Amino acid sequence: MNRIPILRLGKALLVTIQVDMHDELALALEQDLTQKIWATGARGVLIDISALEVVDSFIGRMLHAIASVSRVLDAETVVVGMRPAVAITLVELGLELPGIRTALDVERGMTLLSRRDEEAEGDVERR
Amino acid sequence: MNRIPILRLGKALLVTIQVDMHDELALALEQDLTQKIWATGARGVLIDISALEVVDSFIGRMLHAIASVSRVLDAETVVVGMRPAVAITLVELGLELPGIRTALDVERGMTLLSRRDEEAEGDVERR
Numbered sequence: 001m002n003r004i005p006i007l008r009l010g011k012a013l014l015v016t017i018q019v020d021m022h023d024e025l026a027l028a029l030e031q032d033l034t035q036k037i038w039a040t041g042a043r044g045v046l047i048d049i050s051a052l053e054v055v056d057s058f059i060g061r062m063l064h065a066i067a068s069v070s071r072v073l074d075a076e077t078v079v080v081g082m083r084p085a086v087a088i089t090l091v092e093l094g095l096e097l098p099g100i101r102t103a104l105d106v107e108r109g110m111t112l113l114s115r116r117d118e119e120a121e122g123d124v125e126r127r
Numbered sequence: 128m129n130r131i132p133i134l135r136l137g138k139a140l141l142v143t144i145q146v147d148m149h150d151e152l153a154l155a156l157e158q159d160l161t162q163k164i165w166a167t168g169a170r171g172v173l174i175d176i177s178a179l180e181v182v183d184s185f186i187g188r189m190l191h192a193i194a195s196v197s198r199v200l201d202a203e204t205v206v207v208g209m210r211p212a213v214a215i216t217l218v219e220l221g222l223e224l225p226g227i228r229t230a231l232d233v234e235r236g237m238t239l240l241s242r243r244d245e246e247a248e249g250d251v252e253r254r
Contacts, residue, residue, distance in 0.1 A: 051132040
């Protein structure tokens with residue numbers, strides 16, 4: 001298995017990270033996600049990291065790269081399921097995931113994305 | 128990482144299988160799922176196997192065990208994302224996953240579950 005599956009949920013894409021990431025896998029995930037956002041017109045990307053006991057600078061960079069590419073394609077990235085210990089370590093390491101939104105779980109992440117979508121539609125209507 | 132994450136999506140639970148399963152991991156997943164169905168009152172379990180290139184009798188038994196326990200707790204199991212080659216192999220091996228529903232992707236699986244839920248509610252109303 002050399003690919004992390006990307007699931008479609010309404011207007012969002014969902015990825016659960018549950019294997020140790022290495023360069024090649026991270027790169028494949030970034031490419032697959034970019035391709036899938038483009039192909040499906042997804043408005044958001046949810047990345048579940050509840051299985052991760054450690055988030056180091058490598059994972060931090062991967063999340064940042066995914067969020068940046070998604071943003072260019074007008075999709076927002078929300079990292080969900082972060083463990084409390086991971087959150088503490090990230091802050092201690094100074095890896096505060098700038099520009100990436102977080103939510104406690106997938107459902108809250110979905111709510112965040114749909115709210116953003118409604119606001120965007122409101123903006124279009126007001127114009 | 129020794130646990131497969133179980134995500135809550137409305138009244139359903141979602142699991143994506145993306146690592147090679149072994150005895151211990153399969154047992155842990157069954158126990159975690161049972162516990163989570165009980166704790167959340169979930170009505171359905173979606174198991175995404177789109178990452179699996181091979182489904183052997185071991186995985187078949189695991190899916191069957193999960194479906195059986197879920198049914199006892201009044202939750203339906205839907206296996207989603209099966210690859211065409213996997214489907215062909217399963218039939219050739221005579222492993223046709225009896226008692227397990229399947230759907231092409233997570234969204235169709237969710238639709239299947241919500242339809243079943245509406246029917247169940249209809250039954251209650253008719254009584």
